[in-house]
Amino acid sequence: MxxxxxxxxxxxxxxxxxxxxxxxxxxxxxxxxxxxxxxxxxxxxxxxxxxxxxxxxxxxxxxxxxxxxxxxxxxxVTINQAVLDTYVKQIEDLRTRITGDKHVELAGLLNLPGVVEAxxxxxxxxxxxxxxxxxxxxxxxxxxxxxxKKEGAALWADLSKHLDIIRAALVQISQLAPNVVKNYHEKLRARVLQMVSDARLSLSDQDLLKEVALFADRADISEEITRLGGHLDQFTNVCQKETGAGRKLDFIAQEMLREANTIASKANDATIARLTVDIKSCIDRIKEQSANVE
Structure with a gap:
């Protein structure tokens, strides 16, 4: 732990x-x-x-x-004469320069470090x-x-809460991801048909499918979802089974943030974008807490 x-x-x-x-x-x-x-x-x-x-x-x-x-x-007890002589000389020199008086109080000298010894x-x-x-x-x-260790248990309670939030958001993104391409296809087809109709042009379904295929390749976030899920499992495993894991946790959190940023940039969907904002907010909190881990 x-x-x-x-x-x-x-x-x-x-x-x-x-x-x-x-x-x-x-x-x-x-x-x-x-x-x-x-x-x-x-x-x-x-x-x-x-x-x-x-x-x-x-x-x-x-x-x-x-x-x-x-x-x-x-x-x-003994008086360390060498230490005492050094103090006396320095104090006399200082007092002479400032006031012209060499008088030194003995009581004060005895309280100086190293003068009186057992x-x-x-x-x-x-x-x-x-x-x-x-x-x-x-x-x-x-x-x-x-x-x-007590503080570490409190850290784990907070970290696990944010890991659960990320997992829940990732499940929703996994469910939404297949519809991103489908929705894009439908919207693109409707826009293209309208433009073709207005301009009295012709466009084959094959041309439309090529554009959709290109978008599908650019918007595919399945690998990022899988990798982010793997990082969540790795982070949890390190927290539960390893000691002195602070630096490793910080590295894993950096990788989690990288995958979340990629998902946000590739998925052309408002709901997924909102979910990735929630994920990145949790990762920021995880990074802050990981900095407190030995």
Whole structure:
């Protein structure tokens, strides 16, 4: 069944002195595109998180955010002197140029990124918390998948409704198509007989039949009707049996539109023209919805 490209999932947990929350959001994209937002000390986990995401998401823009609250009251903290010195120098230079005053507030410096660090080094921190973070990533992705499947079911309900409308219109066109040539023959014969009578000319039935035969060949839409019906069946089969089918559905919808346009241009009949307008309207809706499918 279908899976939507849009969704949201979140998971939280506590272990080893931290509280971790993972949020993942997905929106439409023709390809897979990921953005992972991690605390600096968990940055080494990004390749692992990216690999986990690719196992469950085939297409779409993914934003995954990991938030961590450390229980620093049970552990030591250190000042990263190199980072602090860099901040101080840049701020002093800036204040000197603007006001001539080099005074820097210490409290503000301590809140800058990277100045205050937990006592654990990065490798030890990652080793301690990797299992918790990756487990929560998988939990959040599972909830995301559940939501995307629900959205996919809603997409299929809408798509199937429009497929049924197209099928019904195609049945009517199939019934009307044989009469197009017959009606043209009758109208042409009546017009020609009137013209011949007015001009006192003669025209054989053979000449009339040649013209009708040419029209019949130009107006024959039986192949287009068959192909469009085949595309409808293929579209339905892909929706029901394949995963990651968004691009294929878009291609099939393009082929459906091509056949509908050909039917509209070849069939010289007002009712068929109206029905093809309805068909093309449904195909446009199908194309819009297919763009939401993974």
């Amino acid at each position: 279908l899976t939507s490209m849009t969704g949201f999932g979140t998971a939280s947990g506590q272990r080893d002195g931290i509280t971790c929350t993972v949020e993942v959001r997905t929106v439409n994209n023709r390809f897979f595109k990921a953005l992972v937002k991690l605390p600096d000390k968990l940055a080494p986990l990004e390749p692992l998180i990216d690999a986990v995401m690719r196992e469950s998401i085939l297409r779409g823009s993914v934003t995954l955010t990991v938030s961590v609250r450390d229980d620093l009251s049970t552990g030591s 006592g654990e080094d990065t490798a030890e921190y990652v080793a301690t918390h990797q299992a918790l973070v990756l487990g929560l990533v998988k939990d959040a992705l599972a909830k995301l998948a559940e939501m995307r």
